[in-house]
Amino acid sequence: MALTLYHNDMSVCAQKVRLCLAEKQLAYEDRHLNLRAGDQKRPEYLALNPNGYVPTLVHDDFVLGESTVICEYIDDAFTAPPLKPADPKERARMRGFTKFIDAAIFPATATVSMSIAFHHQFTPEMYDTMEKARPGWLANFRQLQKGTENPAFPAAIRRLDKMIADMERALADHQGPWLVGETYTLADVAYAPYVTRLDHLKFFDGMVEKRFRVAAWYNRMRTRPSYKEALAKWFNPKYLPLMDEKGSEAWPRVCELLAA
Template sequence: MDLYHNNMSVCSQKVRLVLHEKHLKPVEHHLNLRAGDQNAPDYVKMNPKAVVPTIVDRGQPIIESTVICEYLDDAYPDHPVRPKDPIERARMRIWTQIPDTGLHMACATVSFALAFRHQFLALGPDAIERYAAGRPDPAMREGFRQRLNQGPESAPFAAAIKAYDKVLTQMAHQLDSTPWLAGAEYSLADVALIPYVVRLDHLALAWMWDGPRASVGRWLARCSARPNFSAVADYIDQKYLDLMGPAGRDARSRIAEILAH
């Protein structure tokens, strides 16, 4: 099996969490997303949206992290990551949809506004243009250009913080009564949400689950103590943390203001 991924990408973290849980060791191909490796024509043939991750197994490329995670559990059933109980499995799927129906975009918007756009802006206008031109789809090019101008004062940032906040409330509600998101067992529900909560932590925004949502912090501690968390911890790029932590700390009062309205 081959894995095309990026060390800090949330969707790659999801897939690696499942691979590590199952003790599967694919050949890893690390893509530098700032250099535009994901736009290379050979990669776009496998993943037409030019995003990571992609796995190639049995000669077939498989894309979309949620689909990949379920594929891995179908193809490699040892160390299952889906509850047997149909009710819990349905609940698991409600959680795994959450990134795909809004949280992933919210995470990208928040991460870009606070930190990632500064990485691009530091590259200078020529490199930015080369990167934008390499995106395979005009809507993606436009979205990327817009994001470069959207800082923490922008309306999309406020909407993204509110979307994140809503998910944290939903998580706390569930985790007040069960140890894991789908119920009694660790599952793809937890895998789907871990990277998004870790991202807030990397942005020094863990205060968002202080107080009535403290069950989210206890859940994150339980997730981090599991051996498969090496799929996140062993791939951390310190340069990203050095950028994200201070940026998130600087935005605390702006975020508190958004959440107060």
């Protein structure tokens, strides 16, 4: 049995998959892609993942993209410990969480992270690679460079604040330690990278001021060995100070937008 993961250190989608692998204590060969150098758009990688995104998991000769699907596959193919609840209703609730991450939270997080911090990492040479790979990329990038004044920013940051509110309600309703109740599931796996991103951008503490259940959930999450192995170990020392500095600068404007 051979597992290979094509991934990136700070990618939220890759973080989810690494968390699953760590929970299952599975060894894998890692192929780290530099997303700022355009590794994900090279022909040899596009042959594996035609969308040019990370992550991609290769299990023997089976190639799989899409982080949520990969997480489900890992849980189905390597059963212990289970990361899905046995009860069908809890399992459906878990899938509600993971679907919402893909449909709403990933795009909002991409807008917020790029508008606040990551657009600073792109050079004009990278613009060409990205525009060639995805026509229209540059026009959107010009909006992202406007930071909190990007017209898409207010809705995105409110969406992430609502994510925290929804987590707080779920933790209260189901008396969790975890999002769907007693057991740690793929729902917790899915939310961990996104909450971590808000923390790295210095928005998390302000957002959880009155949401103590989410603050406690995050503390529990960070004490799991899997979190250290799959997330903390990979935190990129070049990204953290950028997110800290730019996020702290933006926080007063974020507060205004959330209060409006």
